[in-house]
Amino acid sequence: MSLAGYEFEVQRDDGLATEEMTLNMGPQHPSTHGVLRFVVKADGEIMRTALPDIGYLHRSIEKISEKVGYHGFMPYTDRVDYVSAMQCNQGWAMVCERAAGIEVPRRGEFCRIIACELGRIASHLLSVGTMVMDIGGMTPFTHAIREREKVNNLLEDLCGARLTFNYMRIGGVAWDLPPGYAEQVTAFLDRFEPFIAEYNDLISYNKIYVERLANVAAVSKEEAINYNLVGPNLRGCGFQYDVRRDEPYSIYPELDFDVPVGTGEVGTLGDCFDRYMVRIKELKESCKIVRQCLDMIPDGPVLARVAKKLKPPVGDAHVRVEASRGDMGWYVVSDGSEFPYRTKIRTGSFSAMSIVDKLSRGIMIADLIALIASLDVVAPEVDR
Amino acid sequence: MSPTEIHQRLQDQHDDAITAFEADALDPFVLVKSDSIVEVCQFLHNDPDLAFDCLTNMSGVDFLKEEYIQVVLHLYSYTHRHAIVVKVNMSREEPSMPSVETIWKAANWLEREIYDLLGVVFTGHSDLRRLLMPEDWVGHPLRKDFIEPEEYHGISTRRESLLK
Numbered sequence: 291m292s293l294a295g296y297e298f299e300v301q302r303d304d305g306l307a308t309e310e311m312t313l314n315m316g317p318q319h320p321s322t323h324g325v326l327r328f329v330v331k332a333d334g335e336i337m338r339t340a341l342p343d344i345g346y347l348h349r350s351i352e353k354i355s356e357k358v359g360y361h362g363f364m365p366y367t368d369r370v371d372y373v374s375a376m377q378c379n380q381g382w383a384m385v386c387e388r389a390a391g392i393e394v395p396r397r398g399e400f401c402r403i404i405a406c407e408l409g410r411i412a413s414h415l416l417s418v419g420t421m422v423m424d425i426g427g428m429t430p431f432t433h434a435i436r437e438r439e440k441v442n443n444l445l446e447d448l449c450g451a452r453l454t455f456n457y458m459r460i461g462g463v464a465w466d467l468p469p470g471y472a473e474q475v476t477a478f479l480d481r482f483e484p485f486i487a488e489y490n491d492l493i494s495y496n497k498i499y500v501e502r503l504a505n506v507a508a509v510s511k512e513e514a515i516n517y518n519l520v521g522p523n524l525r526g527c528g529f530q531y532d533v534r535r536d537e538p539y540s541i542y543p544e545l546d547f548d549v550p551v552g553t554g555e556v557g558t559l560g561d562c563f564d565r566y567m568v569r570i571k572e573l574k575e576s577c578k579i580v581r582q583c584l585d586m587i588p589d590g591p592v593l594a595r596v597a598k599k600l601k602p603p604v605g606d607a608h609v610r611v612e613a614s615r616g617d618m619g620w621y622v623v624s625d626g627s628e629f630p631y632r633t634k635i636r637t638g639s640f641s642a643m644s645i646v647d648k649l650s651r652g653i654m655i656a657d658l659i660a661l662i663a664s665l666d667v668v669a670p671e672v673d674r
Numbered sequence: 675m676s677p678t679e680i681h682q683r684l685q686d687q688h689d690d691a692i693t694a695f696e697a698d699a700l701d702p703f704v705l706v707k708s709d710s711i712v713e714v715c716q717f718l719h720n721d722p723d724l725a726f727d728c729l730t731n732m733s734g735v736d737f738l739k740e741e742y743i744q745v746v747l748h749l750y751s752y753t754h755r756h757a758i759v760v761k762v763n764m765s766r767e768e769p770s771m772p773s774v775e776t777i778w779k780a781a782n783w784l785e786r787e788i789y790d791l792l793g794v795v796f797t798g799h800s801d802l803r804r805l806l807m808p809e810d811w812v813g814h815p816l817r818k819d820f821i822e823p824e825e826y827h828g829i830s831t832r833r834e835s836l837l838k
Contacts, residue, residue, distance in 0.1 A: 345806040353816060388700060515727050515752055518780035531752060607700045608731065608748055608759070619731040619748065632816075634733035636784070644783040673806060 310338065313655070317346050324669025326662075328646075332655060340650035340658050342643050347673040355633040360386050360460060360600040363630070368454035370635055371671040373416055376402075376409035376445075377613035379458035381635075384539065385609045385620040386460045389602035398462030398592040399541045404475070404583045405448060405457055407576040411482075412441040413614035414569045414576075421566055421663040422493050425502050430493040437485055440478055447471065460600060462593035472584045479577050486573050494570060503566060504557030507649040507661045514560070517648070518641040521616015522572065523665055526552040526565035533612035545582050547575045562664035569666070599628045615639050615666055639671040677702035680724060680758050688714050701748075703759035708771040711762055715774045718749060718758070725753040729778035732785065734792040736766070738818035743769040743794060764794070773799040791816040 311334075316327035325346035331338040351370060355363045367382040368375040380402055387394060394402075419434030442452040447468055449457035457464055493499055509519065511527045524531060532549040534542045550571035552564025602624040611618045615638030623632040642665040650658055675683075681695045681704055691710035696703050706714050718726040731748035747760040762771050773796035775781045785796045786805040793814035796802060804811065813820050822831055 345804075345808070348806040350815060516779045518728055518730060518778070529752075536755060605699060606746070610730065617730070621731055621733050621746070621748070623735050632733070632735045634731065636731040636733075640783065641780055644780065648779075 315340075315658070316343075324667075326643075326667070326669045326672070328658070330650075330655060330658070335654050335656075337650050337653055337655055337658065339647055342646050344643060344669075344672050347670045349670075349674070351674045352633045352635060355630050357629065359629050360602075361598070363633075364459065365454065365456045368456055369670060370674055371613065371615065371618075371637065371639070371668055372453055373668050374409045374413035374614035375453065375455050376406045376457065377611055377618065379455060380406055380540075381609065381611040381613070381618050381620040383458045383460050384611060385607055385622045386600065386602065388609055389605065389607040389622055389624050390460075390596075390600055391602075392461050392594055392596055394462050394540075395591045395594055396541075396588050397466070397590040398594070400583050400587040401463045401467060401592055402458060403541055403545075404467070404580055404587075405445065405455070405463070407579045407583070408441055408444055408475070409455075410576045410614045411573055412438050412445070414573050415441070417614075417663075417666045418489070418566060418569055421660075421666075422499065424659045424663040425499060427493060427496075427499065430489065433485075433489060433492065437482060440482070444471075444475060444478060447474065459593055459596070461596040462591070464593070466592045467587075472587075475580060475584060479581060483574065483577055486570065490570065494567070500556050500563060502657075503563035503660055503664065504561060506557075506562045506657050507653060507664070508558040508561040509645070509649065510560060513645075513648075517645040519616075519645060520618075520638045520641060521612065521614070522568040523565055523616060523638070523642055525550065525568050526664075527560035528552050528554070528564075533610050533617050537610060539609070539611070541583075544586070545579050547579050550575065562660050565664040565666075601626060601628050613638060615642070615668065615671065635674055637671040637674070639665075639667045639669075642667050643672050675723065675754060675756050677756075677758055680704075680756070683721070683724065684714065684717070687717055699759075701757070701759045703746075703761050705761050705763065708762050708764050711760075712772045712774060712777070714760070715747075715777050718760075719777050723754075724751065726751045726758070728752055729774070729780045729784070730757075732781060732788065734788040734794055734816070736792055736816065736818045738766075741766050743792060745771060745788060745794060747774070768795075769793060770795040770797055772797050773802075775799055790814070793817065 311332045313330040313332055315330055317325045327343040329341045351366055354366055367378040370378045415434045415438040419431040423431040446452050449455045509527050511529045514524050514527045528551050530549050530551045535549055550568050552560055552568055556563050604626045606623040608621045619636035621634040622630050625631040649661055678697055684692055691707050691714050692704055694705040718724050726749040728750045730750045733746045735744045742763045743766055745762045750757045764771055773785055785799055788794050789802055790804040790807050791814055
């Protein structure tokens with residue numbers, strides 16, 4: 291990566307000779323959550339900047355969509371964000387349904403939301419677990435992963451896969467809920483909800499942990515919007531916005547849930563701790579949504595009749611889905627054939643990565659780890 | 675504001691910059707001349723009734739048969755909760771348009787990605803380098819007439835079918 295234009299002059303008041311240091315971090319650094327590389331320009335322990343170098347996981351998913359057709363692309367969307375693949379499924383299904391004007395059966399919508407919110411719990415558990423591990427605490431990670439395994443079991447019962455689900459179809463979902471699923475999920479939720487408080491007791495307000503996160507890399511609301519930060523990163527700045535509530539899709543308007551925001555409870559508003567805490571609070575909201583869906587779910591079909599060779603009319607469509615890493619934009623251009631002419635996926639991690647250069651200026655090298663973890667960046671989602 | 679009202683407002687201010695408006699599309703869009711895109715975007719961003727403070731998505735589309743490249747900006751206003759799509763057409767031979775990075779910082783990486791994958795040059799961009807592909811990559815992979823090179827630094831990009 292060329293570093294032209296990123297030279298910094300290092301000056302000291304005490305007259306000691308010094309020079310700028312260039313450090314390489316990644317691509318296989320354990321705390322970068324996938325294959326990511328940073329070129330760190332540092333003056334001692336203080337970073338002048340950390341330049342993200344991405345593209346290691348670029349699989350050209352958008353190009354693949356042009357070759358495999360609308361239905362065939364569904365399994366590939368799992369790989370966009372493999373930590374919470376359900377919402378990627380939903381984004382693709384929704385944009386195709388919008389382009390082709392397909393109505394999803396009501397039971398299908400409920401199945402989708404149950405799957406998505408369970409996926410969000412799994413994703414946030416991984417996020418808050420690895421965050422503590424990156425900071426240096428190993429034990430809470432195992433607690434979070436223990437719970438995540440149970441969610442994965444539930445999702446496996448639903449669709450047969452634990453990570454890349456391929457559960458949704460254009461026009462609904464592939465399979466109905468298995469027999470006794472509501473009882474199974476309720477039993478899990480009954481066990482899981484007290485766990486959130488237990489996790490908070492275990493680590494969230496631990497003094498060392500709080501000190502590492504408070505006041506680090508605070509983002510203001512204006513800055514977040516300008517850089518298009520989305521999801522928990524945007525809400526961490528104290529700005530109450532959630533696509534599920536404010537640009538509602540699917541059955542979200544009928545559901546009752548809160549949108550937690552950062553409050554600056556231990557330091558500055560919009561710092562790493564606020565972003566972390568928003569995810570913890572969202573775990574509870576997702577539980578609430580799943581419970582309501584299980585109560586309200588109607589009988590009926592789960593999949594609409596859709597042409598095998600789907601040919602949406604000429605034109606383009608754009609949808610926004612609230613994925614675990616925030617507002618995910620799906621754009622598809624159709625030329626009237628059975629293959630998408632162009633697909634574009636704008637993900638939450640992509641915009642989160644673009645702000646790292648700005649936020650890393652002037653903080654300690656060790657804080658970079660906390661910053662990346664708090665932005666909850668997933669590398670394949672950045673590169674696609 | 676509805677897309678028609680937004681268009682009307684734009685038309686009043688920047689009449690000669692707008693070449694078309696499609697109200698019946700799924701996402702209504704305005705087609706803007708490439709050289710006036712910065713003024714139009716500045717107006718969309720700054721006008722208190724429009725206040726498009728967020729560039730949610732930016733994509734490039736290569737229309738090979740029609741012989742142009744289109745850059746599509748999806749704008750959203752958190753203040754007023756309304757949206758509009760802005761499209762810019764440019765020639766396939768030398769695609770270029772002014773950068774909107776000064777208005778929305780999010781455009782920095784989105785434009786770099788479009789430059790990388792479609793070869794659109796954004797004039798005035800602060801750091802226009804490839805983003806996803808290697809720096810020494812030749813060509814722009816999302817162009818419809820792109821042919822993948824046989825090898826990259828001695829690594830073959832072909833693989834024999836396992837079914838043979």
